[in-house]
Amino acid sequence: MPYVAVKGGEKAIENAEALLKSQRRGDDNIAELSLEQIEQQLALSVDRVMAEGSLYDRKLAALAIKQSWGDLVEAIFLLRAYRTTLPRLYYSNPIDTNQMQIRRRISAIFKDIPGGQYLGPTYDYIHRLLDFKLIAESETPIPSTAPANHESIPRIVDTLDKEGLIQTEISATPEQTPFDLTRQPRKFPASRDARLQNLARADEGFLLSLAYSTQRGYGKNHPFAGEIRMGEVEVVIFPEELGFEVAIADITITEVQMVNQFQGNQDQPAQFTRGYGLTFGYNERKAMSMALVDRAMRAEELTETVTSPAQNIEFVMSHSDNVEAQGFVQHLKLPHYIDFQAELNMIRQIRQPKNHV
Amino acid sequence: MSNETGYNFGYLDEQTKRSIRRAILKAIAIPGHQIPFSSREMPMSYGWGTGGIQVTASVIGQNDVLKVIDQGADDTSNAVNIRRFFRKVCGVATTEKTAQATLIQTRHRIPETPLKAGQTIVYQVPIPEPLQWLQPSTRETKKMHALEDYGAMYVKLYEDITKYGHIATSYDYPVMVHDRYLMSPSPIPRFDNPKMNMNPALQLFGAGREKRIYAVPPYTKVESLDFADYPFTVERWDKACEFCGSRTSYLDEVVLDDAGKRMWICSDTDYCRESQEAGNGTFVEN
Numbered sequence: 001m002p003y004v005a006v007k008g009g010e011k012a013i014e015n016a017e018a019l020l021k022s023q024r025r026g027d028d029n030i031a032e033l034s035l036e037q038i039e040q041q042l043a044l045s046v047d048r049v050m051a052e053g054s055l056y057d058r059k060l061a062a063l064a065i066k067q068s069w070g071d072l073v074e075a076i077f078l079l080r081a082y083r084t085t086l087p088r089l090y091y092s093n094p095i096d097t098n099q100m101q102i103r104r105r106i107s108a109i110f111k112d113i114p115g116g117q118y119l120g121p122t123y124d125y126i127h128r129l130l131d132f133k134l135i136a137e138s139e140t141p142i143p144s145t146a147p148a149n150h151e152s153i154p155r156i157v158d159t160l161d162k163e164g165l166i167q168t169e170i171s172a173t174p175e176q177t178p179f180d181l182t183r184q185p186r187k188f189p190a191s192r193d194a195r196l197q198n199l200a201r202a203d204e205g206f207l208l209s210l211a212y213s214t215q216r217g218y219g220k221n222h223p224f225a226g227e228i229r230m231g232e233v234e235v236v237i238f239p240e241e242l243g244f245e246v247a248i249a250d251i252t253i254t255e256v257q258m259v260n261q262f263q264g265n266q267d268q269p270a271q272f273t274r275g276y277g278l279t280f281g282y283n284e285r286k287a288m289s290m291a292l293v294d295r296a297m298r299a300e301e302l303t304e305t306v307t308s309p310a311q312n313i314e315f316v317m318s319h320s321d322n323v324e325a326q327g328f329v330q331h332l333k334l335p336h337y338i339d340f341q342a343e344l345n346m347i348r349q350i351r352q353p354k355n356h357v
Numbered sequence: 358m359s360n361e362t363g364y365n366f367g368y369l370d371e372q373t374k375r376s377i378r379r380a381i382l383k384a385i386a387i388p389g390h391q392i393p394f395s396s397r398e399m400p401m402s403y404g405w406g407t408g409g410i411q412v413t414a415s416v417i418g419q420n421d422v423l424k425v426i427d428q429g430a431d432d433t434s435n436a437v438n439i440r441r442f443f444r445k446v447c448g449v450a451t452t453e454k455t456a457q458a459t460l461i462q463t464r465h466r467i468p469e470t471p472l473k474a475g476q477t478i479v480y481q482v483p484i485p486e487p488l489q490w491l492q493p494s495t496r497e498t499k500k501m502h503a504l505e506d507y508g509a510m511y512v513k514l515y516e517d518i519t520k521y522g523h524i525a526t527s528y529d530y531p532v533m534v535h536d537r538y539l540m541s542p543s544p545i546p547r548f549d550n551p552k553m554n555m556n557p558a559l560q561l562f563g564a565g566r567e568k569r570i571y572a573v574p575p576y577t578k579v580e581s582l583d584f585a586d587y588p589f590t591v592e593r594w595d596k597a598c599e600f601c602g603s604r605t606s607y608l609d610e611v612v613l614d615d616a617g618k619r620m621w622i623c624s625d626t627d628y629c630r631e632s633q634e635a636g637n638g639t640f641v642e643n
Contacts, residue, residue, distance in 0.1 A: 010437050080398040085370065185393030185568050188496045314494055324566045327403030331483070334405065334435050338428045338465045338624055341610055342527035342546040345592045350521045 024069040038062035047252070047281025048072055052322065053079030054182070054201045055086075056251050056280050073203075077323050084182065090237040091178065093245070097255050099152050100231040104282075107156050108225040109259060115153035120230065121282075157226040157257045157274075166259060166272040188314050195297055195313065196290075200279060202320035204286040210310045211292035219296045219308035222261035223275065230254045230282050254279050258291040263302060273302060367414035368446040373397060377415035377570070381561060384572035389534025390502070391485050396568040406439055406464060407565030409481035413443065413462050416477065416561070422450045424458035429466035429607065429624035436464075453627050465528075467549040469606045469628035472558035474575060480543040482564040485571060487531045487541040507539050510582065518587055527592075533580045534573055542579075548591045548607050553579040596621040601632035 025032070039046055039062040049061040053076045061079060068074035104120025107113050119125070160166040172178065172193070181197040190198070199207065214220060235249045256277035264270030275295025277287035296310035309315050319325060367374060380394040399407040417423065423443055427436040431453040439462060440451050452458050455470040464481040472478060488498045491509045501507070510531055517525040530547035534540045542550055543562060553560065553573060560573040573579060583589035594608045599620040606628055608621040623629035 009432065009434075010441055013434060013438055013441075077398070077402070081400050084397045084399075085364075087370070183395050185395050187393060188494075314496060318495075323398060324403045327405060327407075328483070328566055329404075330402060331404030334464075335428050335433050336465070336544075337609060338546055338607070339528040339544050341608075341624075342548070342592070344610065345594075346523070346525060346527040349592070350523060350525065 020069075024067075033066055035059060035062040035066060038065050044282060045070075045072060045075075047279075047283050048204060048286070049075045049079060051280040051283050051286065052076040052201055052203065053083065054280075055079050055083040056249070073322050073326055077326065080323050088180075088183070090239060092248070093236045093238060095233045095235060095253070097229065097233060097253070098154050100229060100233050100253075100255075101250075102153060102229055102231040104230040105153065105227070106225070106229075107227045110156065113156045113227075115151075122284075155227055155229070155257065157259060160226075160259065160272065164269075164271070167263075167274055169274065169276075186317065188317075189300075190313055190317060192294075192298075192301075195317065196276065196278075196294060198317045198320060199277075199290045199294055202290070202316075203322035203325065204283070204289070206320050206322070206325075207289035207293055208285060210296075210316065211289035213308065214292050214296045214310045219299065219311040220261075221273070221275075221292075221295050223292055223295065224259045225288070226257040226259040228254070228256050228284060228288070230284065252281050254281065254283050254287040256284070256287040256291040258288075258295055260295045273298070364446050366419075366447055367417055368399070368442075369397065369411065369414050374415040377411055380570045381412065381415065381572065384561070384570050385559070385574050387538070388573055388577050389532075389538030389540040389571060391569040391571045393568055394570050396565045399565065401438070401442070403566035404483060405435065406462070406481040408563030408567075408570070409462050409464070409479045409565075410439060410442070410563070411565055412479045412561050412563035412570060413460060414446075416479075417443070417447055417449060417460060419447075419449065421459045422452050422457055423447075424452050424455060424461045424627075425463075426461070426466060426468070426625075426627075427464040428609075429468070430626040432626060454631075455627050465544050465546075466607070466624060467545055467552045469603075469623070469625045470631070471552075472556055474557040476558040478558050478560050480545075480560065480562045482541065482543045482562045482569070483566075484529075485541055485562065485564040485567050485569040487529075487539050502538060505537070507533075510539060511584075514582060514584070518584075524583070524587060524589075530589075531582050533582060535577050535579075539582075540571065540573075540579075546592075546607060547581065547589075550579075550581045550589070551591065555579075594621060598623045598629060598632075601629045602637045603629070603632055606632075 039058050042065065045065055046058055046061045049064055049072055050056055050058065053061065053064070060082065061075070064075035064078040065072065068078060102118060104122060105118045107117065157166065161168065179191055179194040179197065181194055186194070230252070232250045232252055234247050235251055236245045236247050238245050258275035260273040260275055262270045262272045273295065275291040277291030277294065279287045279290065293310050293316060297313050297316060299306050299311040306312055365371065377394055380392045384390065384392045396408065396411060399410055401407060401410065423440065425431065425436045425440040427433040430436065443449060444451060455461065455468040458476065460477050460479065461468065462479045462481070467478070486495070486498050488501055488510065491513060492498050492501065514524045517523065526547065528546045529541055529544040530550055532540050532542050532550060532553065542553060555576050555578065557575050559575055562571045581589040596608060597604045598606060598608060599622050601623060603623055606623045606625055609624040611620050611622060613619060
């Protein structure tokens with residue numbers, strides 16, 4: 001029979017999986033990566049996978065990175081597919097970032113701020129020179145630490161709030177259940193809680209480029225980095241059956257508050273506007289991008305003209321999720337020969353000489 | 358039969374299945390209307406049938422017999438993969454025979470063998486919104502559906518005729534359901550569109566990535582858009598299937614060599630086999 005086509009059986013799929021597993025493991029003369037090594041030494045990968053996988057579990061994120069051959073988008077997908085099977089037991093109380101155990105805190109809008117600025121573990125001022133010493137086993141580097149600050153340090157942007165110079169953030173009332181993007185259908189126009197959830201899970205690269213586009217004039221909104229802080233916060237739940245609060249975890253987060261272009265009109269004196277970014281882990285580039293895009297997406301509520309992709313809520317939310325995006329782009333690998341045959345028939349029909357003109 | 362350990366029957370938890378079933382019931386009540394649902398991440402990629410898989414997982418029962426096809430064929434890798442997923446998480450019986458299936462999940466085709474009352478066909482849908490290429494914003498298309506404002510689609514078809522002399526849509530050809538909602542039939546060739554009309558089976562559509570479910574209940578009017586002077590037509594081949602000799606089924610062109618030699622065979626592998634078993638066929642071993 002002359003017919004050979006892309007028909008793959010169960011055996012082919014199983015063989016492909018076995019081949020992938022073996023190539024993922026690589027040369028078995030080289031020691032296997034442990035989850036502890038990934039958790040410790042690829043911690044920023046773990047942070048990204050937790051943030052976009054929207055599941056705070058360092059060990060499972062490390063497992064996903066190991067299993068995905070280091071492909072972080074694939075690791076995020078693995079974590080999400082696991083997360084979606086988990087029951088919702090409680091909503092935590094809102095975390096209080098004023099109570100953060102700060103490891104890093106900077107502000108670009110004041111030279112000196114109450115509570116001080118801490119550079120923390122940052123690449124910002126490192127000369128990006130390949131460190132060839134790392135090729136060999138390096139020595140154990142010893143940090144020169146200042147004692148950690150255990151006092152609560154108020155967020156600097158709140159001082160602008162006291163003067164009424166920046167728009168007030170409206171808190172949800174305790175009766176309002178937050179929108180849950182993973183349990184409720186996405187709808188447009190989308191509320192800010194839905195938008196921020198989407199951005200927190202959004203692909204870092206996509207947000208980075210969108211944020212960059214606002215800086216280059218596609219939805220410009222004059223951002224200042226009001227405050228960036230990274231450290232540990234306590235997550236607390238309040239089980240009604242117990243009647244008291246229970247701390248369930250300390251998690252690392254990065255929070256960014258942007259202070260943006262002021263606005264005012266006859267009814268309201270000029271005020272700065274805000275953009276907000278928050279991610280699991282140490283994800284500063286992502287958190288900053290999120291804050292810029294959050295601000296851009298508030299264009300409509302601030303009665304600005306929506307002209308650019310970053311300001312278009314539907315555009316951003318529909319395309320920011322890399323689990324969705326990777327799937328649909330890659331689905332083009334699936335057979336499409338029926339539709340292609342229909343197109344072939346159509347194009348041949350169109351090209352036929354007309355019978356009557 | 359046993360299921361994969363650690364997972365619920367049909368993979369999804371019962372609460373999720375109930376929420377999807379609610380969306381399905383609503384969809385059946387408003388034929389052709391898209392119902393948002395909170396689509397889950399599945400262990401397969403979005404865009405690879407997760408909408409259809411979630412619909413199937415929500416309606417499948419222990420006694421169902423499942424058939425899965427992609428491009429009309431039971432043996433394409435994606436169909437094999439989805440079938441083995443359901444075998445793993447449901448342990449239900451599977452079949453390649455259209456007539457024996459109670460539940461059929463499909464991508465890009467409707468089987469040639471007419472469906473019967475009591476059967477359910479689940480379509481995998483990439484883009485549920487038929488107006489998406491004319492208006493990318495969901496906010497706007499929702500308004501257009503509410504107002505039954507489908508003029509833009511007719512203009513598009515008219516422009517095709519002025520440009521090409523034909524309506525140049527060969528698959529995912531828009532249909533009007535129950536004289537009310539414009540609906541995407543999913544990317545089936547327009548050849549299959551007439552099969553949707555007054556079909557005795559229940560037709561369910563799942564779009565996982567776009568988080569929409571819609572339905573055509575049994576015996577519902579489904580009309581392909583056209584004009585009085587440019588009526589809807591389906592394509593014909595001046596060839597017969599190389600294997601079974603069918604002149605009525607959807608044929609798939611197979612390139613045999615790099616000199617342009619081709620043959621045409623049924624895309625519906627079950628139909629073709631049955632047809633051969635019934636003694637039809639012009640296939641000559643060469």
